[in-house]
Amino acid sequence: MSKNRLCTICARQGSKGVPNKNIRQFHGKPLIAYVIAAAHESRLFDAIAVSSDGDDILECSRIYGADYQIKRPEAMATDVAAKLPAIQHCASQVESLSGKQFDTFVDISVTSPLLLAQDIQGVVALLEKQLPINVITGTVASNSPYFSLVEQTAEGFVNLAKKPEKPFERRQDCPPCFDMNGAIYAWTAEHFFSLKDVITDRTLIYEMPAERSVDIDTELDFEFAAFLFNKRIHPSR
Structure with a gap:
């Protein structure tokens, strides 16, 4: 049976470590463009939605191919706000707007521009084959x-x-042991909206290589990710 799948991408406007990082230029495109492209390339999703408190981020996501732009409530966009409620809010809004109920929910991090469509495919395959509550990604610690x-x-x-x-x-x-890299999270619809935490007693991990696991949180992370991306394009370097 075919499944309805939603991809969410959460891109909060405020960032102290790397100002305006979600739409900062990264090898010629805004950072957010890379994960939207990876979601499209996976060919898994019925819809791709971006959640943000920033109008400029939402407009950028529209230009680069996101189907839905969901304005995030201020209470979910503070420095101390948890991410899961924002994902659930985005998914609920898309279901209401589209009139469709989804079977699988996948969240992809804007700050993981090195992930590939095959990583998304691997996470979803693990989720839908093993049927845990959810799947997270990580790299060997x-x-x-x-x-x-x-x-x-x-x-x-x-x-x-x-x-x-x-x-x-x-x-x-x-x-x-693994370091969570925050790149991809996936849930089945049965549990998604009732969960309070990312880690449950039935969470599986999908292993990603270290070279695709950089999570941009500082200027050094940004430079390192740019270096690795350049090596991917020009391996002889």
């Missing part, structure tokens, strides 16, 4: 909480973040 990641106590001392009963002699022997 550079440090293991069982081996080399420490946390500091109130007294200033450090311990392993996750101390095993028996110490591991090699990092390779530790349970697999």
Whole structure:
């Protein structure tokens, strides 16, 4: 049975780390253009919607091919606002405007311009085959909480973040751990609107390579992502 799928892209106007980053020029196009293009290239979605409190961002998303521009309420656009309610609000608005109910909801991060259509396809395939509550994306963690990641106590001392009963002699022997990269989130409709948290007791992870997992939050992230994108276009460099 074919499924109705909605792609949401949340692009808040305020950004202190990289001012105006969601529509900042990145290799000749606004940053948001890349994830809209990846969503189209995946050929999975009945609609692509952008949620933002910024009119300039919404207009930019229209120019680059988003089907719906959803104005985000101010309360969902503050520095401390959680992202999931904004995604749910966007999805609810699109269902109301389109008169269509969706089976699968996928949110793609504007700040992950290195992701590819194949990453989106992989996430959706995992969701619809394994039928968890949701799927998140991540890359293999550079440090293991069982081996080399420490946390500091109130007294200033450090311990392993996750101390095993028996110490591991090699990092390779530790349970697999991942850094969430925030690139893609996907949910089934059965649970989507009632959820309060991104991580549930039935969340699966889709592994993405490190070179596609850069999440732009600082100027250094922006420069590094631009460097990796340039290497993709010109691999000889």
